[in-house]
Amino acid sequence: xxxxxxxxxxxxxxxxQKKVFSGLSDLGPGQPKILDYxxxxxxxxxxxxxxxxxxxxxxxxxxxxxxxxxxxxERRTEGGDRRSFHVYxxxxxxxxxxxxxxxxxxxxxxxxxGLSAPQMDALKETLISxxxxxxxxxxxx
Numbered sequence: 001x002x003x004x005x006x007x008x009x010x011x012x013x014x015x016x017q018k019k020v021f022s023g024l025s026d027l028g029p030g031q032p033k034i035l036d037y038x039x040x041x042x043x044x045x046x047x048x049x050x051x052x053x054x055x056x057x058x059x060x061x062x063x064x065x066x067x068x069x070x071x072x073x074e075r076r077t078e079g080g081d082r083r084s085f086h087v088y089x090x091x092x093x094x095x096x097x098x099x100x101x102x103x104x105x106x107x108x109x110x111x112x113x114g115l116s117a118p119q120m121d122a123l124k125e126t127l128i129s130x131x132x133x134x135x136x137x138x139x140x141x
Contacts, residue, residue, distance in 0.1 A: 027100075
């Protein structure tokens with residue numbers, strides 16, 4: 001196995017996604033992340049969801065349309081502002097969101113089972129730093 005950082009990050013991401021989607025075969029790519037986000041931020045506008053999920057706004061529009069077709073979300077205008085839609089989970093969406101959270105929890109327990117609490121804290125801090133660095137680089141470009 002290649003031990004370069006880029007390879008390890010890509011491999012970890014790919015393996016995690018395979019594990020998540022094996023438990024959520026009825027959802028498409030990006031949808032679990034959106035359900036996770038809306039579980040904490042129900043009623044967000046699309047711009048907030050795109051930023052919170054690190055998804056391109058144009059890609060998000062398509063994802064939300066497919067989720068709306070599956071009756072997982074609904075988009076509503078608020079305060080008479082027709083330029084921005086607020087996105088809400090439907091009852092079916094809340095049910096699926098709980099399933100997503102259960103799968104995430106199960107995956108985390110399985111893949112991090114051998115790590116101590118200090119190792120988990122260090123891993124989370126490292127990942128937060130990497131995300132901040134990449135966000136800062138993106139803003140600078």
